[in-house]
Amino acid sequence: MNHTVGIGEMRVSSRPEDVLVTYSLGSCVGLAVYDPVACVGGLIHCMLPLSKIDLQKACANPCMFTDLGAQVLLQTVFDHGAEKRRLVVKVAGAAEALDREGVFKIGERNYTVLRKVLWKNDILIAAEDIGGTSPRTLTLYMDNGRTTVRSRGQEVEL
Amino acid sequence: MARRPEILAKVRSIGAMPAAAVEAIRLAQDPDVDIAKLTRAIEYDPGLTSNVLRLANSAFFGFRRAIASIREAIVRLGMIRIVSLVAASSFAPLARRRIRGYDLPPGQLWRHSVASAIGSLELAQALGLRAPDQVFTAALLHDIGKVALGTFVEVAAEPIMALAFRQKVAFDAAERQVLGIDHAELGAVLLEDWRLPPGIVEAVAWHHLPTRFEGKDRLVTDLVHVADQICLVGGIGAGADGSHYRPSEEAVSGLRVTTRVIETVTCRILSGLSELGDLLAGETGE
Numbered sequence: 001m002n003h004t005v006g007i008g009e010m011r012v013s014s015r016p017e018d019v020l021v022t023y024s025l026g027s028c029v030g031l032a033v034y035d036p037v038a039c040v041g042g043l044i045h046c047m048l049p050l051s052k053i054d055l056q057k058a059c060a061n062p063c064m065f066t067d068l069g070a071q072v073l074l075q076t077v078f079d080h081g082a083e084k085r086r087l088v089v090k091v092a093g094a095a096e097a098l099d100r101e102g103v104f105k106i107g108e109r110n111y112t113v114l115r116k117v118l119w120k121n122d123i124l125i126a127a128e129d130i131g132g133t134s135p136r137t138l139t140l141y142m143d144n145g146r147t148t149v150r151s152r153g154q155e156v157e158l
Numbered sequence: 159m160a161r162r163p164e165i166l167a168k169v170r171s172i173g174a175m176p177a178a179a180v181e182a183i184r185l186a187q188d189p190d191v192d193i194a195k196l197t198r199a200i201e202y203d204p205g206l207t208s209n210v211l212r213l214a215n216s217a218f219f220g221f222r223r224a225i226a227s228i229r230e231a232i233v234r235l236g237m238i239r240i241v242s243l244v245a246a247s248s249f250a251p252l253a254r255r256r257i258r259g260y261d262l263p264p265g266q267l268w269r270h271s272v273a274s275a276i277g278s279l280e281l282a283q284a285l286g287l288r289a290p291d292q293v294f295t296a297a298l299l300h301d302i303g304k305v306a307l308g309t310f311v312e313v314a315a316e317p318i319m320a321l322a323f324r325q326k327v328a329f330d331a332a333e334r335q336v337l338g339i340d341h342a343e344l345g346a347v348l349l350e351d352w353r354l355p356p357g358i359v360e361a362v363a364w365h366h367l368p369t370r371f372e373g374k375d376r377l378v379t380d381l382v383h384v385a386d387q388i389c390l391v392g393g394i395g396a397g398a399d400g401s402h403y404r405p406s407e408e409a410v411s412g413l414r415v416t417t418r419v420i421e422t423v424t425c426r427i428l429s430g431l432s433e434l435g436d437l438l439a440g441e442t443g444e
Contacts, residue, residue: 024394024396026401097390097403098403102405103405104388104420106417106420106421106424133400135393135396152319
C-alpha cells in the first residue's frame with residue numbers, strides 16, 4: 001500500500017506490501033532507513049536543520065527539524081525491532097540555489113546536521129543523492145528495502 | 159530560435175481575464191469610483207463573485223468575520239484588497255491547472271504562489287519592515303507567466319534544459335536565450351492587460367532580476383524576489399526548474415537577509431500553508 005510522507009512527517013512500517021514515498025524534496029532532507037533482517041523501515045521528510053529556531057513548533061512537530069526528526073526516526077525503527085548495526089540508511093535532497101555560496105544554504109545545513117546525528121549514532125550513510133537544483137521524490141519499498149530517487153523525469157536506484 | 163513575437167501574440171488569448179474582472183480592477187483604481195458600480199461589475203460574473211467571496215472569507219486574506227456580499231467586501235476591505243481579491247480569483251483557476259513545460263502537476267503553481275504571497279509578508283515582518291500594500295498581490299501573481307509560457311517551454315524543452323542544466327545557465331536566462339522572453343516578463347505583459355497597477359506589474363516583470371527594476375523604490379520587487387527564492391529553494395510548489403536560479407546578491411544584502419531569516423520565513427510559510435487547507439485543495443472553481 002502506498003503511503004505519502006509529507007513535509008515534516010515520518011512513517012515507519014514493518015509491512016512488506018507498503019511503499020513509502022515523499023515528494024518535493026528541495027533543500028529538505030529525506031531519510032530512508034531499512035533493516036533487511038527485521039524488515040522494518042521508515043521514511044522522514046525534514047525541512048529545517050535546527051529546532052531551536054521555533055521551539056514551540058519543535059514540540060508540536062519535531063519531524064520538521066532534522067536535528068530532532070532524524071533521531072525520532074531512528075528511535076522509532078529501533079522500537080519496532082530494527083537494529084543499528086543492520087540499518088541501511090539512504091539520503092536524498094539538500095538541494096540549493098544555482099549559486100552555492102550565499103544565504104540560501106538550508107540544504108547544506110540540513111545535510112550537515114543529519115550527518116552529525118548519524119555520526120553520533122555510529123551510523124554510516126549507505127547511499128545518497130544530494131545537492132543540485134532539482135526537487136526530488138524519494139521512495140522506499142518495504143518488501144526489500146529498495147530505495148529510488150526521481151528527479152527531472154529520471155528515476156535511479158540509490 | 160527566438161519566438162518572442164509569436165509568444166506575445168498568442169499569450170493574450172491564453173491569458174484572457176474575464177471581462178468583469180478587468181472592469182472591476184479598472185474601476186477599483188479610480189479614486190472617485192462609485193461603490194455601487196464596482197459591486198455591479200463584479201456581480202455581473204457569478205463565478206467571479208463566488209470566488210471573491212470565498213477568498214474574502216478565508217484565513218488567507220486574514221478576515222475571519224463573515225463577509226456576506228460583494229458590497230460588504232468592498233466597504234470592509236477597501237479598494238487595494240479588492241484588486242487583490244479579484245486578481246487572485248482570476249488567477250486561481252489558471253494556477254490550478256497542470257502546467258507542462260515546467261512539470262507542474264495540478265495545484266502546484268497555486269501552492270507555490272500562495273506560499274510566495276505568505277512568504278512576502280513573513281519576510282517583511284522578519285526583517286522588521288512594513289510590508290508595502292502591493293507586495294502580497296505581486297507575490298501571489300509573480301509566476302502567472304508560466305501559465306502562458308508553459309507550452310512554449312515544453313516544445314523547446316530540449317534546448318532550454320540543455321542550456322540550463324548542462325551549461326549551468328539560470329532557468330530564466332535559458333528561457334530568454336531560447337524563446338526570446340522569460341516567464342517574468344510574460345507575466346508582466348499579462349498583468350498589464352489585466353490593468354493591474356504598475357507597481358505590481360513591475361515587481362512581477364523583474365522578480366528574477368530585481369536590480370533591473372528602474373523605479374525609485376525596489377522594496378516590493380526585492381521582497382517578491384527573495385520570497386520566491388525561499389519557496390523555490392525549499393521545494394514548495396517547485397517544478398522542473400526547481401531552484402535553478404541565481405538569487406540577487408544586491409536584493410539579499412540590501413534587505414539584510416540572513417540564513418536565519420530564511421529559515422524562520424520557511425517555517426512560517428509552512429505553518430501558513432497548513433492553516434489554509436481547503437483554499438489550497440481547490441475551493442475556488444473555474
